[in-house]
Amino acid sequence: MSVEAQIKSSSTPSPSNSITSPVECSLKSLMDIASLIETGSCKKEVFHIARAVRLTNSLKKKLAEPNLLQAFLDFALSPGSELHNRLSGFLHHQRGELGMEADSATSAPAKRVSPELEIYCYLLMLLFLIDQNRYNEAKAFSSAAVVRVENLSRGAVETAGVLASRVYFYYSYIHEVIDDLAEIRWDLLHLLTISTLHHDDLGQETLLNLLLRNYLHYNFYDQAEKLRSKARRFQSHTIQQVCRYLFYLGKIQTIQLKYKDARESLLHAARKAPVAAHGFRILCSKWAVLVHLLLGEIPERTTFKQSGMERALRPYFMLTNAVRIGDLELFRNVAEDFAGFFGSDKTYNLIVRLRHNVIRTGLRKISISYSRISLADVAEKLKLDSANPVADVESITAKAIRDGAIHAVLDHANGWLVSKDTGDIYSTAKPLAVFSSRIAFCRNLQNDAVKALRFPPKTQEERDSDEYWRESQVLDEEIAREYMDEDETYF
Numbered sequence: 340m341s342v343e344a345q346i347k348s349s350s351t352p353s354p355s356n357s358i359t360s361p362v363e364c365s366l367k368s369l370m371d372i373a374s375l376i377e378t379g380s381c382k383k384e385v386f387h388i389a390r391a392v393r394l395t396n397s398l399k400k401k402l403a404e405p406n407l408l409q410a411f412l413d414f415a416l417s418p419g420s421e422l423h424n425r426l427s428g429f430l431h432h433q434r435g436e437l438g439m440e441a442d443s444a445t446s447a448p449a450k451r452v453s454p455e456l457e458i459y460c461y462l463l464m465l466l467f468l469i470d471q472n473r474y475n476e477a478k479a480f481s482s483a484a485v486v487r488v489e490n491l492s493r494g495a496v497e498t499a500g501v502l503a504s505r506v507y508f509y510y511s512y513i514h515e516v517i518d519d520l521a522e523i524r525w526d527l528l529h530l531l532t533i534s535t536l537h538h539d540d541l542g543q544e545t546l547l548n549l550l551l552r553n554y555l556h557y558n559f560y561d562q563a564e565k566l567r568s569k570a571r572r573f574q575s576h577t578i579q580q581v582c583r584y585l586f587y588l589g590k591i592q593t594i595q596l597k598y599k600d601a602r603e604s605l606l607h608a609a610r611k612a613p614v615a616a617h618g619f620r621i622l623c624s625k626w627a628v629l630v631h632l633l634l635g636e637i638p639e640r641t642t643f644k645q646s647g648m649e650r651a652l653r654p655y656f657m658l659t660n661a662v663r664i665g666d667l668e669l670f671r672n673v674a675e676d677f678a679g680f681f682g683s684d685k686t687y688n689l690i691v692r693l694r695h696n697v698i699r700t701g702l703r704k705i706s707i708s709y710s711r712i713s714l715a716d717v718a719e720k721l722k723l724d725s726a727n728p729v730a731d732v733e734s735i736t737a738k739a740i741r742d743g744a745i746h747a748v749l750d751h752a753n754g755w756l757v758s759k760d761t762g763d764i765y766s767t768a769k770p771l772a773v774f775s776s777r778i779a780f781c782r783n784l785q786n787d788a789v790k791a792l793r794f795p796p797k798t799q800e801e802r803d804s805d806e807y808w809r810e811s812q813v814l815d816e817e818i819a820r821e822y823m824d825e826d827e828t829y830f
Contacts, residue, residue: 362410365401368394369411369463373456379498380453388455388501395462403470405430408463415456422457426464429476454495458502461487465509474517481510485526489533496537504545511549520553527553535571543571544580551587558685560594567591582612586623593630593689602630621651622684628655629689632696637663654680662693665701668722670694698723698735699744706745706758714754729754 372391379387402408409430416423461484468477488503496503507530514523527550534542547570554563567588589604609623624642631638643649643656654677661670674681674690681687701721705712717736718728725731736756739745746759764770 362404362407365398365407366410368398373415376455376459377453380455383498385498385501388498392501392505399466402463402466408467415460416452426460429464454491455499455502458488458499462502462505474513477513478517481513485510496539500539500541504541507545507549520556524553548580548583555587555590560591564591578611582608589626598630598634605630617647621648624648624652625655625684628659629686632659632662632693635696662697662700665697665704667697670697699739702736702739703745706747711755711757714756717756
């Protein structure tokens with residue numbers, strides 16, 4: 340008797356024995372999820388397994404109960420089998436034997452268990468160990484889960500890809516928590532090669548993002564860009580992976596001084612991220628604010644007044660105010676007071692770059708306010724902390740004039756800065772560039788909206804199927820409810 344048939348027969352409660360306890364309700368939900376996985380495995384339909392993963396996200400808080408997982412393992416696996424004994428040992432705080440080569444596929448269980456259901460059991464145990472903060476055991480167990488995924492047959496990769504991508508995610512997450520990401524870098528590259536050979540697009544985009552995160556964790560931006568530029572292009576499957584990729588791309592472009600491209604990537608990542616991804620949207624906003632400042636732009640005040648972000652963006656608001664008024668002393672004080680905060684965000688190096696922008700802003704205000712001013716007075720107003728401030732001001736002013744930041748001339752003989760009359764800005768090409776950028780933004784937004792449209796099925800049989808439409812409606816509701824309900828703190 341197959342597991343799917345047992346689930347269907349066991350999940351129907353009798354009138355005299357109705358399910359009332361929370362544990363029994365959760366167990367029934369896990370049985371229904373197992374039924375979806377078995378259905379997807381038999382019919383080779385991935386959307387059943389994808390729906391099972393989304394339903395599991397809603398049960399995460401209930402998986403900390405060992406009795407619940409033990410009852411599910413007894414149901415789904417054959418008691419006494421190697422895999423069953425290994426997983427049950429972790430539930431009772433026993434260090435199981437994790438042979439990296441041996442697996443349940445080499446044993447002979449009494450029940451016929453699909454590979455997808457085995458991977459799902461591994462996934463449940465990973466969630467349990469993470470919830471219990473048993474990261475050392477979770478590290479060894481996640482390695483065993485990855486080995487089991489590697490041993491999947493070519494036919495099972497297509498349907499088990501959704502579960503495998505979650506195993507990869509937690510595999511990297513656990514090693515990041517214990518600060519051991521460098522150890523798994525080559526393993527992730529090997530897994531990316533296998534996913535490419537198996538044409539597993541979801542696994543490829545998941546592993547690519549994990550590798551980018553791995554490189555950026557250690558500030559290996561050049562290696563991350565080489566990997567990203569050589570990776571295969573394909574249509575993304577999940578909005579989570581799209582947002583992560585755009586965010587990592589924005590960070591790489593910011594470090595490489597490609598500020599305009601970085602601004603577009605970060606704004607797209609923040610815009611595409613659902614409202615539930617609160618931590619991710621905050622992180623995108625922090626980097627976007629710095630990119631705006633590095634471009635010489637001042638972010639709008641509404642950026643810092645978004646719901647639930649005011650406290651997190653407060654240091655960046657104070658930094659923006661210092662750049663806006665061109666006060667170098669205030670800028671230094673903010674950078675020193677929140678050095679630890681900026682260091683934890685890994686944005687301190689970008690803030691050091693902003694010092695030149697602050698000086699230019701102050702210099703621009705001085706050139707507008709005075710028709711003629713001595714370089715010594717300019718140095719005093721800018722409050723430069725250098726051994727020879729007048730010479731520094733002279734070189735800074737000369738560069739600002741050459742770059743077109745200010746309209747003035749230097750009188751080297753008398754040591755003066757003489758401002759020129761500002762012309763009509765509408766006689767230049769600057770308004771054209773601004774309007775062109777706005778039109779390009781609107782066109783890109785329209786194209787993204789068209790790409791996001793969902794079209795009805797084209798076959799007449801599917802149009803006439805009521806069951807198909809009911810499943811589609813349920814699926815849409817679950818997607819809307821469960822989007823980004825996973826690990827937003829992992830960003």
